[in-house]
Amino acid sequence: MTCRVCDELIVAYMDGESPDALDAHALICPESARHRADTDQLLAALSLLPRPEPPVGLAQRIVHAVRKDFRQRNQARQLRWMAPLVLTTVAGLFFTFGIVFLTPDITRPATPEPIAIQEGVNQARDEVASLTIRTAQETARLFPHVEVSNLVPPQMPEQGSPLQPFREAGEIVSSGLQPLTDPACRAMSLFFRDLPVDAR
Amino acid sequence: MSVDDAALVRLCLLGNPDAIGILVARYHSDVFGMCVRLLRHQQDAEDVTQEVFLRVFRSLERWDSTRPLRPWIVGIAINRCRTWLGLRSRRPETVDFLDETLVAPNVNANETRELSAEIQSAVQDLREDYRTVFVLFHEQGQGYEDIARAIDRPVGTVKTWLHRARMEILERLKRRGLVEEETRRPTSGE
Numbered sequence: 001m002t003c004r005v006c007d008e009l010i011v012a013y014m015d016g017e018s019p020d021a022l023d024a025h026a027l028i029c030p031e032s033a034r035h036r037a038d039t040d041q042l043l044a045a046l047s048l049l050p051r052p053e054p055p056v057g058l059a060q061r062i063v064h065a066v067r068k069d070f071r072q073r074n075q076a077r078q079l080r081w082m083a084p085l086v087l088t089t090v091a092g093l094f095f096t097f098g099i100v101f102l103t104p105d106i107t108r109p110a111t112p113e114p115i116a117i118q119e120g121v122n123q124a125r126d127e128v129a130s131l132t133i134r135t136a137q138e139t140a141r142l143f144p145h146v147e148v149s150n151l152v153p154p155q156m157p158e159q160g161s162p163l164q165p166f167r168e169a170g171e172i173v174s175s176g177l178q179p180l181t182d183p184a185c186r187a188m189s190l191f192f193r194d195l196p197v198d199a200r
Numbered sequence: 201m202s203v204d205d206a207a208l209v210r211l212c213l214l215g216n217p218d219a220i221g222i223l224v225a226r227y228h229s230d231v232f233g234m235c236v237r238l239l240r241h242q243q244d245a246e247d248v249t250q251e252v253f254l255r256v257f258r259s260l261e262r263w264d265s266t267r268p269l270r271p272w273i274v275g276i277a278i279n280r281c282r283t284w285l286g287l288r289s290r291r292p293e294t295v296d297f298l299d300e301t302l303v304a305p306n307v308n309a310n311e312t313r314e315l316s317a318e319i320q321s322a323v324q325d326l327r328e329d330y331r332t333v334f335v336l337f338h339e340q341g342q343g344y345e346d347i348a349r350a351i352d353r354p355v356g357t358v359k360t361w362l363h364r365a366r367m368e369i370l371e372r373l374k375r376r377g378l379v380e381e382e383t384r385r386p387t388s389g390e
């Protein structure tokens with residue numbers, strides 16, 4: 001369409017306004033006259049354009065879905081309000097039960113961990129002692145003429161304070177090694193004493 | 201119309217079941233018509249219509265009661281149709297588009313029946329934005345202002361698109377010989 005006047009008048013006519021202005025313009029504008037006739041045909045054709053009608057039951061299905069959604073959202077909203085309350089209550093209960101049941105009982109005897117450590121230390125001490133004694137005895141057997149009267153198992157003191165077993169273990173290890181070191185020293189001195197004079 | 205839209209919406213927000221029913225009954229035909237025209241698929245149109253109303257009721261609190269309700273609802277319908285079309289274009293299966301043409305209630309003669317069918321396919325073949333304004337104006341009788349609100353475009357754009365849509369349909373009907381070509385005089389170029 002090249003005529004601007006016609007353009008506006010056709011739009012107004014299709015919007016339902018009176019065609020008088022368009023008809024007056026069409027008398028002097030052949031293009032507008034042609035468009036006026038086209039528009040009439042189009043309007044007649046458009047009256048045949050059937051409007052899609054919703055199927056029976058669609059409105060009920062929609063209403064049902066909307067109400068269901070409304071209920072669910074209401075429940076979710078209530079849960080959102082209740083959740084902090086429930087959480088606070090649960091946290092409060094945990095706190096209370098925690099104070100009553102989880103506080104350390106100061107009247108109770110020592111916890112089992114120190115006992116386990118002490119037993120382990122005692123066992124290690126016994127092992128080290130028996131090993132050193134056996135080594136010492138074997139060494140002494142190589143030198144039968146050497147007096148090894150001090151090869152006696154060390155006395156195992158009874159358990160006392162928690163630190164005592166460690167101290168005892170240290171003492172026992174050193175005293176356990178003594179039978180080994182003493183015969184070795186004596187064996188060395190005997191060896192040197194029995195050597196021929198010229199070899200010395 | 202017994203209850204105006206603003207009062208109806210207030211009742212809906214309170215969860216009044218009757219109000220929900222009235223609002224759906226009032227607008228589901230417009231929404232469904234828009235969906236059929238844009239999606240060209242009966243079942244998709246029903247599904248999207250339901251989805252549109254779920255969205256409408258979920259966001260009813262955000263509706264500005266100083267503005268008309270219908271363009272707001274139709275705007276939601278158009279957006280949902282566009283989203284659906286986007287999703288459908290990515291689906292691997294083919295879609296059976298609406299084949300059967302709807303028949304206008306007072307159409308009897310074969311020629312008129314043919315014209316009715318042709319104008320429907322002409323509308324279906326319009327590009328989406330032209331089709332939207334065409335359907336809103338000619339099928340649903342909405343004014344320019346309301347259409348502009350629904351599609352969120354200026355009134356001038358609505359008028360331009362509507363005019364182009366009409367011209368495309370008219371040209372097609374002429375090509376098929378369904379309107380008289382004699383009215384066209386060889387005076388000036390198109």
Ligand SMILES: [Zn+2]
Pocket residue numbers: 003004005006025029031032
């Ligand atoms: Zn003119």
